[in-house]
Amino acid sequence: MSKSEINIIEKFYEAFADLDAERMLEWYHDDVTFEDPAFGVLKGEEAKNMWRMLCQTQQGKDFKVITSNIEYTPESGKARWEAYYTFSKTGRKVHNVINATFKFKDGKIINHLDRFSLYRWSKQALGLKGFLVGWTAFFRKKLNKQTRFLLSEFQKKQTTQS
Template identity: 75%
Template structure:
């Protein structure tokens, strides 16, 4: 079995158990992560995003399903689906994500998660998501809010 396959499998197996420390072990120190909700995160910020997300889902109905893992020594892909309840209104979300990875020194150096932000926003935010979820304004505001939340998490947990 190739090391790259193990990295992707290790990452998602850890995610299934909300084990952020095992997840971030697969990341290179110079990692770049990008997705529609957070934008671009580098290094410790990317690692701390997973720590924050895993800690916020502990004891909840969060689950993921990973399929279509493919790899070469330089890069890999996976499709994963997340199922969870979002926000104070308890909206059910089913998000389908396509992940792309690049590897360096046996670790993930680039991780890009792509998903339909409009579809996610309609599920997670109801009418607001339906009306605004497709706009650049919405994406910019979401990126700002998620990054403020991440900074707060880092300050509370001494993770800077």
């Protein structure tokens, strides 16, 4: 990985801290694949729209992102980032610690994998309910279904506004 690709990671997260999805997506390849525990695997425009949705829903709220430990090898990059926000459905504060890995193609991010403890997140976001069921496969599947539905609804609105 070259210095320019390290800058890609930094610029991507600087834009995220500003909740500027379009600036973030300048660094995403058109054929990007994104994966995390909440959404599962997203590709191309679906992955891009996920960032648009997240940035839009956090505008004017207490969202904060901090990036650290940007590292690289000749083939890939990685970073640790932390998100601080209030989960809107419960009003509970969340501090999510995410480890991200990246692969690059044509000077852009082609693969982005975010890993975090879904159980830790669920306890913070949902309280007792998260503590009781946040570690189960049932919870993960239900969350994936819900996040996919929200993304689908967001994409429909984007299409009708175009």
